[in-house]
Amino acid sequence: MLKYLILIQICISAVFGRSISGTVSDSSNGSPLVGANIMLKGTSHGAATNADGRYSIDKIPDGEYVISASYMGFKSFEKNVSIQNQDNFSINIMMIPEAIKMETYVVTASRRRERVEDAPAAISVISKAE
Incomplete structure (x- = not known):
């Protein structure tokens, strides 16, 4: 009887498969x-x-x-895993923050100077420091 129960459990596991679970956190502060x-x-x-x-x-x-x-602003994580004869497999991932690199854009304009109140469209004044 015990042999049949073990065989049934193996068959059910094969049909439904295994699962991987865990948490994903920021390595710098654990959040x-x-x-x-x-x-x-x-x-x-x-x-x-x-x-x-x-x-x-x-x-x-x-x-x-x-x-x-993967997560925006963090270095991608990869790991090889082997799922063999385990019902549940746990992997907790600590991701490393990474700066997003973007190209530099320079915006220039040429137009005669006029008062903001007289402009026909919405205008925002941006200084060199901004």
């Missing part, structure tokens, strides 16, 4: 990152973190995967 994207590369499996920084990806077949995490 949770809300809305971070977690993906298993090469598959359609993924999730986004909730208000507590928690995520869960369910129904994952056994195998080798690369889990990746």
Whole structure:
């Protein structure tokens, strides 16, 4: 009887797959990152973190995967994981803040000088310091 119960449990696990869960946090202060994207590369499996920084990806077949995490303003995270004979797999991710690099834009204009009150359109005056 015990053999049959073990066989049924193995079959159910194979059908429903495994799950990966954990939290995504800022490495500089430990605060949770809300809305971070977690993906298993090469598959359609993924999730986004909730208000507590928690995520869960369910129904994952056994195998080798690369889990990746991304969040605006943070360095992307990748890690190789092996899901074998485990019902639940936990990975807590600490993401490193990274400055967003953008191109420099210079805005210039040439127009005769007029008073702001006389302008036919909305005008904002910006100094060199701004």
